Amino acid sequence: MKTDNRPWYWIPVLNFASGLPYAIIISVSVIMYKNLGINNEDIGIYTSLLYLPWVIKPLWSPFIDLYSTKRKWFLSMQLVISIAFLIVGLTIPFSNFFVISLAVFWVAAFASASNDVASDGFYMLALEKEQQSFFLGIRSTFYRLSMLTGNGLIVVIAGYLEQEYGDKQKAWSYTMIVVALIMAIITIYNFFSTPKTETTIVENKTELVPNKSFGAVFATFFQKKQIGLVLAFILLFRLGESQLLKMLTPFLIDPIAAGGMGLTTQDVGVIYGTFGVISLTVGGILGGIVISRDGLGKWMLPMILAMHLPIIGFILLSHFHPGSVVYVYLTVIAEQFGYGFGFAAFMMYLIYVADGESKTSHYSIATGFMALGMMLPGMLSGYIQEYLGYGNFFIWVFLATIPGLILSRFLIFPADFGKKSEQE
Incomplete structure (x- = not known):
């Protein structure tokens, strides 16, 4: 039986941290590239490919199961996502920003998909089954709220900055830096709020013993x-x-x-x-x-x-x-x-x-x-x-x-x- 780990403190924010990067990478990137003058053909091809990490994430998910703890994985991945968004924001003024930002978004996409795997695993390890069923609605709700935040609030901020500065590159550069700061704050919060549940699991050798190969x-x-x-x-x-x-x-x-x-x-x-x-x-x-x-x-x-x-x-x-x-x-x-x-x-x-x-x-x-x-x-x-x-x-x-x-x-x-x- 798992002890009380105050799930109300960490479940909403942990799931918000899964949905927000997805919204930025898959949806907001389309609006950003359109406003920055990229043609529809390139936008359609390359932003659609950004979805692929979420489809093929099962191919590397066993590594998350077999090595280290889920908590260390999702904290590390959220930090990577924060840095990636910061790099995108800083490189938007460059002449070759499209290639650079796509490459960085790819890194962020793989980190985000890995964050989802680790967060889902942590949820199942940290809570009893009856708690899992109770908090399913909370997880789904905050994931969707994060999507609405990305597709709504973040886009509104970018639009406001476009009008304020009259410069779309500067506006989207600042917007992506703001997103990076939000993700960094979320990462810090999750570091202090999520319980170290897996320490006990490792000691009891019930979950994280690497006794199976990747293929198995x-x-x-x-x-x-x-x-x-x-x-x-x-x-x-x-x-x-x-x-x-x-x-x-x-x-x-x-x-x-x-x-x-x-x-x-x-x-x-x-x-x-x-x-x-x-x-x-x-x-x-x-x-x-x-x-x-x-x-x-x-x-x-x-x-x-x-x-x-x-x-x-x-x-x-x-x-x-x-x-x-x-x-x-x-x-x-x-x-x-x-x-x-x-x-x-x-x-x-x-x-x-x-x-x-x-x-x-x-x-x-x-x-x-x-x-x-x-x-x-x-x-x-x-x-x-x-x-x-x-x-x-x-x-x-x-x-x-x-x-x-x-x-x-x-x-x-x-x-x-x-x-x-x-x-x-």
């Missing part, structure tokens, strides 16, 4: 029960969501004549930045609480339905285009609440899949397949939407959720997995 750690994942079904479920569970996330903002912004809702970018920011955040937070916290109370078995199906049924709202919006923005608000509120509530079940199931020896590596492999399941359909979503139009596209997205739903009914796992024990 990797291979044991594919020896788990129902592994074919498990991988199919992980890859297909987010088949609909992966396409929805790519085309949802274009749908809201495109004019009604093009099948969209005709909202301004500011409207979309307000909708997701206020009501969306509140709904996501409430849904995520509630999802963790009910799994902790009743176990995963009772809530798996209701949570999957809660996550996918709000797509019907977008089908209705795309077909009827109601004049009042209230309907958009209601649909987004339902979608964000359902995402926060339902995703807790999926993440809890991944923890079950990874459970056992080498859980950090196995969790990383599972999330790597999850990332692949998001990346490939997302790459095709634009082509599918253009071919079908928004109305039929959202119908297709809803139908794409069915395979994952069907597969979930054949998964075998303890019904009380994640349930808080009576003595707790």
Whole structure:
């Protein structure tokens, strides 16, 4: 039994430290390069490649399992990320900044993916299973909040500095330096707030003894029960969501004549930045609480339905285009609440899949397949939407959720997995 390590003090910030670098590297870099005069072809090719470390992170995750502690790994990686963002900020004024910044972003991307592996492993080692289920919603919520911070607040800062200085290079240089300082502060906080849980684990020789080779750690994942079904479920569970996330903002912004809702970018920011955040937070916290109370078995199906049924709202919006923005608000509120509530079940199931020896590596492999399941359909979503139009596209997205739903009914796992024990 692990002792109380005050998880409320470190879980939110540790997960914020996972989401913020991802947002900067994958999303904010696109806006930065566009504002700094890089053409769309280069932006599309090279910023898409920055996503690759998160897909292939299972290939090096066993090293994180076998050498040193998870705490040392994520603290080191967060420091590397801080330095990388600082270098990007300092080199933006250079004539060859595009090549230099891409190279540094690649380093930051690998460090960020490694930070995710170590943070996930630390979470599973530092908390009991009933605590893991309770804090799933908190983890998901703060990860999403960090994404909103990167895609919202950081971009706002850059825009303000562009107007203040009238110099886009200087503005983005200062912005990236600010991001580096934020990451450095987060790293320092995590150094003092995260418990040294693994010291006891090492002494008891229950986790970090390097008694398995790289290949053995990797291979044991594919020896788990129902592994074919498990991988199919992980890859297909987010088949609909992966396409929805790519085309949802274009749908809201495109004019009604093009099948969209005709909202301004500011409207979309307000909708997701206020009501969306509140709904996501409430849904995520509630999802963790009910799994902790009743176990995963009772809530798996209701949570999957809660996550996918709000797509019907977008089908209705795309077909009827109601004049009042209230309907958009209601649909987004339902979608964000359902995402926060339902995703807790999926993440809890991944923890079950990874459970056992080498859980950090196995969790990383599972999330790597999850990332692949998001990346490939997302790459095709634009082509599918253009071919079908928004109305039929959202119908297709809803139908794409069915395979994952069907597969979930054949998964075998303890019904009380994640349930808080009576003595707790």
